[in-house]
Amino acid sequence: MPTLSYITNDAAKRLTKQGKITIHFPHDFIQGIMAGWHEFLREPEQYKQQWTFAPATNGSKEDGYFLRDGTPRGKSAVRDDFKEILHFREHLPLLLRQRGVSSSTSYHEWLANMEELRVQCARTAHAIAVGLDRLHGFNFAEQLRQAEDISFIRLISYDLFRSRNAGRTIIGKGHTDGGYLTLHIWDEYPGLFIGMGQDRMLYRGMPNTALAFCGDQAERATAEVCKTLYHQVSDERTLMPQDAATRDAIIYFADLF
Numbered sequence: 001m002p003t004l005s006y007i008t009n010d011a012a013k014r015l016t017k018q019g020k021i022t023i024h025f026p027h028d029f030i031q032g033i034m035a036g037w038h039e040f041l042r043e044p045e046q047y048k049q050q051w052t053f054a055p056a057t058n059g060s061k062e063d064g065y066f067l068r069d070g071t072p073r074g075k076s077a078v079r080d081d082f083k084e085i086l087h088f089r090e091h092l093p094l095l096l097r098q099r100g101v102s103s104s105t106s107y108h109e110w111l112a113n114m115e116e117l118r119v120q121c122a123r124t125a126h127a128i129a130v131g132l133d134r135l136h137g138f139n140f141a142e143q144l145r146q147a148e149d150i151s152f153i154r155l156i157s158y159d160l161f162r163s164r165n166a167g168r169t170i171i172g173k174g175h176t177d178g179g180y181l182t183l184h185i186w187d188e189y190p191g192l193f194i195g196m197g198q199d200r201m202l203y204r205g206m207p208n209t210a211l212a213f214c215g216d217q218a219e220r221a222t223a224e225v226c227k228t229l230y231h232q233v234s235d236e237r238t239l240m241p242q243d244a245a246t247r248d249a250i251i252y253f254a255d256l257f
Contacts, residue, residue: 007131015212016132019227020194025124025210029117030186034248036110037155040065041084050101051086061150063087063095070166081172082159088114089152118153118252125151125181125254128212136225140180140218143256151179151254158247160235172233177215179255182229184211187249194231217256 007015007023015021040048051065068083093111096103103111122144129140144151158172174196184192184203192203194213203211213229235247 007128009131009135012128012131012135015128015214016136016226019229020211020213022206022209023124023128023212024208025183025185026120027186027208029113030250032113033110033117033155033250036106036113037086037157037248039106040086040110041157050099051096053092053095061087061089061152063089063092063152070162082162082166083172084157084159086155087152088118088155090115090118090149114153117250118151121153121183121185121252122148122151122254124183124210124212125252128181132226136222138222140221140256144180144254147256150257151252154251154253156249156251158233158235158249159245160247161245163235174230174232176228176230177213177253178217179215179253180217180221181254182213182215183252183254184213185250185252186210188247191233191235191247192231192249193234194229196230215253221256 007021011021011023040051045067048065048067053063055062064087066085066087068081068085070082088111093115126141126144129138129144132138133141184205187205190202190204192211193200194203194211195201205211213231214226216228218226219228233247233249
């Protein structure tokens with residue numbers, strides 16, 4: 001299995017052809033990060049909104065906390081999924097300080113752990129880029145280095161019961177990711193379906209692994225040499241009242257621009 005420091009030519013070929021590959025990725029951090037995330041989700045909505053930094057007119061990305069309540073969003077008027085998300089980039093702690101948002105010591109530790117995870121993810125994405133560059137003569141590694149400040153971690157908590165009450169078992173709509181590379185690091189239980197039609201399959205992550213797959217930027221930049229991966233999140237279980245009301249996941253999005 002590929003390590004964090006490099007991927008072999010064979011692994012790069014499989015990622016190119018299939019659009020996905022399983023890599024080694026330590027999960028030591030997950031318990032602490034999810035504990036902080038659950039503590040944050042219990043905060044009053046008014047406090048959580050202080051962590052929301054909407055995109056500015058200068059083209060900046062959205063940072064911090066966002067609530068998606070199933071209402072139509074954007075020009076497409078497609079109804080969003082029921083979920084709460086946190087986008088973590090390197091500058092989020094600075095944005096919070098500049099706004100004067102008060103936070104407990106536990107949140108300082110949580111954000112520090114998130115930064116350690118972000119660095120680990122960035123190094124992994126870079127190692128994969130080096131492998132692809134070496135095999136195909138791309139320039140992904142340098143582009144990633146220049147754009148590292150826009151790549152981000154997403155913590156996500158899907159609201160299962162609100163989705164079911166709205167008649168949905170698909171809790172994350174089918175799509176391809178818009179960036180260069182996605183690392184699906186961890187999920188609470190299997191629910192990520194990859195592929196379409198007869199190729200559709202449930203991804204079952206193993207401890208200390210992550211699923212790496214290409215996004216639209218990689219496909220366009222390579223004239224479809226790298227294939228993007230269609231995927232969706234679905235909960236097809238029979239939910240009981242005692243079941244958890246949410247499904248949590250940790251994802252990293254590496255963007256070139």
